[in-house]
Structure formats: structure tokens, C-alpha cells
Amino acid sequence: MTAPTMSGTDRTRKIYQPLHPSVRPLLDPEYVAFHDKYIQYVEPDEDRPWDGSARTRQNWPYAGSPIVEVGSVEDFRPAPNIEFRVFTPTGPVPPQGWPVFIWMHGGGFAGGDINGDNDLCSMLCRDANCVVATVGYRLAPEHPYPAAIEDVTETLKWINSDKGSSTLSINRTKIAIGGASAGANLAAVLCLIALDLKIPIMLQLLVVPVIDQTATVKTVWSEHVHAPWLTPSRMTWYRDLYLPHATPAKACEWQVSPCFAPEEALRRLPRTFFAIGGQDMLSTEGLAYAEKLKRLGVDVDVKVYEGMPHGMITLSGVVRKGRLAQMEILGAVQKVFMNQ
Numbered sequence: 001m002t003a004p005t006m007s008g009t010d011r012t013r014k015i016y017q018p019l020h021p022s023v024r025p026l027l028d029p030e031y032v033a034f035h036d037k038y039i040q041y042v043e044p045d046e047d048r049p050w051d052g053s054a055r056t057r058q059n060w061p062y063a064g065s066p067i068v069e070v071g072s073v074e075d076f077r078p079a080p081n082i083e084f085r086v087f088t089p090t091g092p093v094p095p096q097g098w099p100v101f102i103w104m105h106g107g108g109f110a111g112g113d114i115n116g117d118n119d120l121c122s123m124l125c126r127d128a129n130c131v132v133a134t135v136g137y138r139l140a141p142e143h144p145y146p147a148a149i150e151d152v153t154e155t156l157k158w159i160n161s162d163k164g165s166s167t168l169s170i171n172r173t174k175i176a177i178g179g180a181s182a183g184a185n186l187a188a189v190l191c192l193i194a195l196d197l198k199i200p201i202m203l204q205l206l207v208v209p210v211i212d213q214t215a216t217v218k219t220v221w222s223e224h225v226h227a228p229w230l231t232p233s234r235m236t237w238y239r240d241l242y243l244p245h246a247t248p249a250k251a252c253e254w255q256v257s258p259c260f261a262p263e264e265a266l267r268r269l270p271r272t273f274f275a276i277g278g279q280d281m282l283s284t285e286g287l288a289y290a291e292k293l294k295r296l297g298v299d300v301d302v303k304v305y306e307g308m309p310h311g312m313i314t315l316s317g318v319v320r321k322g323r324l325a326q327m328e329i330l331g332a333v334q335k336v337f338m339n340q
Helices: 029-037 118-127 147-160 162-168 182-197 220-224 232-242 283-295 320-337
Strands: 072-079 082-088 098-104 131-135 170-180 203-207 271-277 300-305
Touching (some): 072 147, 072 162, 082 147, 098 147, 098 182, 098 320, 118 131, 131 147, 147 170, 162 170, 203 320, 220 283, 271 283, 300 320
Antiparallel strands (some): 082 131
């Protein structure tokens, strides 16, 4: 059997996702090592017929951080389409209740569930001393747009209700919303919906967000068209699952692409934290949205992690910049909930 080369490539295995030569030197070396060892050998989901198996397929070993101990972890399903996992801190409930952070997982609107990002959710619960609810919204293609939007909206309404707030022992004046990738798209849309619902949100936290569903390789994606992890073909595949037969007009609706929301709504958004991968195909649209919100007077903090691809927070256990991103996400939540 042929041994792997010095670059980590095993010549006996088929390579499906090689790093593009123009991007390799720009990537974080720890990520390059992980990609060469695992990701390059993974057959892209978009090259296979859809059968749902992509949701459970283990393409590489767990690369996140350890899940930390909290006071309790409990799953809730108060209605047929409302499912979420709640992490509750240790210790007595504060007199006004716990702050609550509502998290939407990534996965291209078609993958992921409440089992993902539990390392981040448990750390936020413990170290920001808040309840964290990670939402299990319905997934495409079985449940295309607007199912996920409906589910996260109903989850927010339930958590903010008398029943929800008393069940979870939360303080309804201290709510933050966040997500990664497709989940960040849902988070951004949900913060806009919260304005109409008159539910005050202290922070929106957008990690490698999907912002502009009109983007193509000729427009928004052109700067990082050769970035790894999330490629134009993969993003287009996810988009087609979530927005089947969508017209250009549909892609421009703010519930799909929050960057197209009316400016009078955008300027009323809460403090916003962006975590952007420097070598993520979606970085351009995320940075453009950040600049637009800044111009409209929103308090915006942007962190760019140079050399990092789209999936950076899922690599916090093997890539130091992934861990740094998690810690700075924690800092943003602590800042609003703990006045640090």
C-alpha cells in the first residue's frame, strides 16, 4: 500500500475536493492539514442523488471542542413544528430570569439539527450564564422555504410567551439571536421579523452568513470563487433545495435575502456581531451587509478570521482560529448579557 505523501495526500484514494493552487497558500496551515487529511477525499453531496443520507453521513472525525457541563440539557417540542434543545446554567435562577440566546444551526437549509454546535451552545450557556436554545427547524427539500422561517418565528414567539418564559425561567428583556451559515440567514430574517412582533432583541450574531440569495460566481462570489468547503456548485445545490423554482423576484425578497430589507427596518436592528471567514466564498456578502448596517447607524462589530473557510466554527478542536472565533462569539454574548 502506497504511503501518504508529505502533503498528507494518500495516492491510493480518490481526491474529490483538492485545494485550488491559487488558494492553498492563503489558507490557515492548520486548516490545510485537516483538508488534506480528510476533506479532499469526501465526495460532494451535490454529486449524489438526494436521499437524505447526507444528513447522517460522517465524512470526517468530530473536530469541534469538548461539550462542557451545564446545569441541565432538555429537548422541547411544544408544538408539532417547534423543536429545540435548551441548555440551562447551573445555580439559582436570577430574580428576573435567565438571559436567552436562540441559535440556528447551519447546513444549507437541508442538513444539520439540534445535535450540531452543542460545543458552542454549552460553552455560551456556561460562560455567558444564559439559557441557550438551539432550534430544530424543518429542512429542505421535504420542507422548502418558508418552512424554516415559520418554525424559527414560532419558536421565538413561544419562548417569548408567558408559557415559554415561565417554563424556561427566562428574562424576556434579554434575548439574543444567532446562527451560522444558513442558520445565520434565518437569524438575520428572524431579527427583522422580531421588529414587527415588537420583541426586543439585544444582539444578532451572524457567523459566516448566507445573506444574498441572488449571488453568483459572476457577481458576489467572484472574489472567492475557489474557496474550499462551500463551493459555487454546493451553494447553488443548497439554494435549489431550499428555493425550488424560485424567480429572481423571490430571491430579492428580504425574507430570503435580508440585505434587501427596507432601510427603515435595517436601521432598527440591534447590535450585530459578524464572524467572517477570510477564505469563505460568502465573505463578500457578509461584509457588504455589515457595511450597509454600519452606514444605517447599527452598532456593528466585524471579526474576519484570515485564512479560514466557511466551516470554521466546526473545526474549533483542531484549528486554533476556529477556537478563537468561538471565544470571540462568546465575548459578544457576554458583552450584552453580562455588561462586560
